[in-house]
Amino acid sequence: MKTYLTPVNEIERQWHHVNAEGKVLGRLAVEIADCLRGKNKPTFSTFMDNGDFVVVTNADKIRLTGKKWDDKIYYRHTGYIGGLKELSAKELIKKHPTDLLMKAVRGMLPKNKLGRQQLKKLKLYTGNDHPHAAQMPAELDI
DSSP states (O other): OOOOOOOGGGOOOOEEEEEOTTOBHHHHHHHHHHHHHTTTSTTOOTTSOOOOEEEEEOGGGOBOOTTHHHHOEEEEEOSSTTOEEEEEHHHHHHHOTTHHHHHHHHTTSOSSHHHHHHHTTEEEOSSSOOSOGGGOOEEOOO
8 A cells, every 4th residue: 555645736724723821832832833744634744744824822921830931041142252142931032922932833843944844834923813814713722
């Protein structure tokens, strides 16, 4: 029996909506990453982008357990000598409210062109409103 590969023009992409208010960061990021990759579909294959679009609202009202607001550190480098910068999760969500969830989901996707392509299907917003109402996103229960 041969494995069925869905042709690119026959892939049906759906839109999903997630309200992130009060949800735990890691548990939410796993569900979003699975939906972006298409792991919830029977036509899933590791080397194709079969995933759906995900719209997340209230991304700034996400929850972390324990003392992670102060202990979880995000690093970046400027490219210059001694240019290592660090931000705690609390500082990061004040400065860039959607980056906390974006970084968590990015870490769960493949680290190649396919992962970057899948990440473009994630739409993050801080309020309740989003401009994708015309796509009629279905509510994703998490």
